[in-house]
Amino acid sequence: GTKGIGYKNVTMNEYYFQGHFPGKPVMPGVIIIEAMAQVGSVILLSKDDFKGRIPYFAGINKFRFKKIVKPGDQLRIEVEITKLRASIGVGQGKAYVGDDIAAEGEFMFAIEKDCE
Template sequence: MDKELNIKDIMEILPHRYPFLLVDKIVQLEPGKKVVGYKNVTMDEYFFQGHFPGEPVMPGVLIIEALAQTGAVAVLSLDKFKGKIAYFAGINKARFRRKVVPGDTLKLEVELIKLKGSAGIGSAVATVDGEKAAEAEIMFVIR
């Protein structure tokens, strides 16, 4: 990858938009293989209004979604999938290791471990300051 992908670049690849676009920057990209991105978690996130009042915590399912969106950048960057949408097909081995709160920066790393036809599996890990926040195996299909 020659340069980092900023939010405009990401929006050219992913169909997601506010308030559901959960990746802010891509710093490493090997299309069809590996991707590393970041999500800056701020108190302005819509989900903190109710999760939880007085104790803002990013929902684990949204951390997994941020990982999936990051992984989708790696897949949808392949010429054969440009302009397509990556859909969840399954989630295995999801584990949550620490709370993610306002002020945290999530590092989102996804390595594609299988890509056959229009389906695949990614190994995904989210960390904050080097500490594992969540991990999962995410399955997807491209349509």
């Protein structure tokens, strides 16, 4: 299919909490975006046409952060691939903590044509 869900159990052991921010750990937005891109990559690589290829992160659009993600939270990442032509893909992602949207936005992939 073109939809996928991934989970990230956020713990205080994550390296980025050492400095983001001292005394008030907050998961960096760029890590949330990367997690969405990884879920999108798994969706793409599950398709026969893309097996063995590498999807590269090509851009983000209209991203919004709505809730702080902190240690102890479970991040549920839902991604849908909305456009896929040749070697370019577009995904819509939402990251939830419980029922609350923590972040949402659109991202683009460029899929390597041949790994040889």
